[in-house]
Amino acid sequence: MIDSINSQAGQTPESSSRLATVVQVLPAMVTGGVERGTVEMAEAIVNAGGRAIVVSAGGPMVHELTRVGAEHIEMPVDSKNFFMMRKNATRLAKLIQQEGVDLIHARSRAPAWSSYWASKWTNTPFVTTFHGTYGHGNPLKRWYNSVMTRGERVIAISSFIAGHMRKIYGVRRELIRVIHRGVDLFRFDPEKVTAERLVKLSTQWNIPDxxxxxxxxxxxxxxxxxxxxxxxxxxxxxxxxxxxxIGSDQGRTDYRKELVKRIKKHNLEGVITIVDECNDMPTAYMLSDIVVSASTDPEAFGRVVCEAQAMGRPVVATDHGGARETVIEDETGWLCKPGDVESMATAIGKGLDLSAEKREKMAQQAISHIREGFSKDAMCSKTLEVYNEVLSLGN
Incomplete structure (x- = not known):
């Protein structure tokens, strides 16, 4: 019998029980929210006394796994080829048996199919995290996506996603655990952004005083x-x-050209600038008076909206998806109609017209809001609880 992962770091399991080993599986360790969450959970597992293994096709964030004490195993689980997915399932089943894996957590569809088959073959508990709405326009796509609902528990990163799973895939409410993505409050802390960092980024972006x-x-x-x-x-x-x-075109050069053309059409070359990707987002938020999320499709969660609030910045977000759960109207920001130019302009105008007193009040409300409800520590703790819940089902 195994020992569950301790819910608090630093606790010591019974000496007669071995520590739980959890494998997280995702396509690759490149920059992104799924990858960041994987590293954060790997660290939480290790800190709670468990063993964390991550399986992916590799990438620049592998070194972060090593830094937090996790192990990485490279496997071509990013492949959507059916035969490769089955081969990966065999590899994962072998890994489960060799390493004494107690639970497997899948975070993306192709790796989830391989993980699901491996879990069935080895009778290993299986958990999934449903990270987005995914395209579901035809029965084949819905079947392919459905693997993300086949966990013994299914983690939804927002209530919006939980509702989507129930509506589209008929997932039973009792199997779903809503765990919002969390902000790293150590990194996204206004007190930690130095004047030197502000000056450096402001100079790099040529922001006028x-x-x-x-x-x-x-x-x-x-x-x-x-x-x-x-x-x-x-x-x-x-x-x-x-x-x-602020963002990379990731090879979408035609869309970037379209943005430049639209800026020129409105004679806004001196007002709007594309500054590419930023490696110091806390400072970028601190340089901003208003942070906007203009997504025309619903965000499954909306990391930017929460990070900006954690830094005490008022936000403008579109009124759908996860933003409805993370923005408090007229207290931490404003919601506007998706794709509606006038509605967005009005909301941004409200932010620009804030008095110093109102801006400071909103800043404190936003910081408290995120710290109380959307921290990384809360996300990790709740996920560990799900792991322990699933591990206890077999006892």
């Missing part, structure tokens, strides 16, 4: 709503502001 800054962080892809944002700034009619589109 004394000018309000409106930022839209997010990779350059159409559904993130950069075009709506540009049109909203044009509608606002103010040129005494500095607007930043």
């Amino acid at each position: 004394g000018v309000p800054v409106v930022a839209l962080p997010g990779r350059l892809t159409r559904w993130k709503g950069q075009l709506v944002f540009i049109d909203a700034i044009a509608k606002l009619g103010r040129r005494d502001i500095c607007c930043l589109l």
Whole structure:
């Protein structure tokens, strides 16, 4: 009989029981929310007295796993080829048997199918995290996606996603555990951003002194709503502001050209700047007076909205998806109609017109809101509880 993972770091399991070994499986360890959450959970497992193994096709974030005491095993689980997925299932089953794996946690569809088959073959508890809505326009796609609902417990990263699973896939309510993604409050702490960091990034981006800054962080892809944002700034009619589109085009050069063209169309070259990817987002938020999430499709959670609030910044977000659960209207920010230029312009205008007193009050409300409900520690603790719940089912 195994010992469950302790819910608090530093606790010592019974000497007669061995520690639980948890394997997380995802396509690759590249930059992204899923990958960041994987590292955070690996660290939580280790700190709680368990053994953390991550299986992926590799990537630049593998070294972060090593840093937190986790083990990484490279496997081509990013492949969507059916025969490769079955081969990966055999490899995972062998890994489970050789390493004494107690639970397998899948975070993406192709790796989840391999993990699901391996779990069945070895009678190993299986947990999934449903990270997005995924395309579900035809029965084949819905079947392919359905593996993310086959865990003995299914973690939804927002109530919005939980509702989506129930509606589209008929997942029973009692199998779902809503665990919002968490903000690293050690990293996203206004007190930790130094003047030197502010000056460095401000100089790099050529931000004029004394000018309000409106930022839209997010990779350059159409559904993130950069075009709506540009049109909203044009509608606002103010040129005494500095607007930043923070994000890489990730090879979408045509869309980037379209954004540049739209900026020129509105004669906003001196107002809106594309500044590419940023490696110091806490400082980017601190440089901003307002942070915008303009997504035209619902965000499954909306990491930017929460990170910005953690840094005490008022936010403007579109009124759907996870933002409805993380923004308190007129207390920490404002929600606007998705894809609606006038609604977004009005919301941004409210943020720009805040008095110093109101801005400070909103900052404190936003910081408290995120610290109380959306921390990384809370996310990890609740996920460990799910692991222990599933591990106890076999006892």
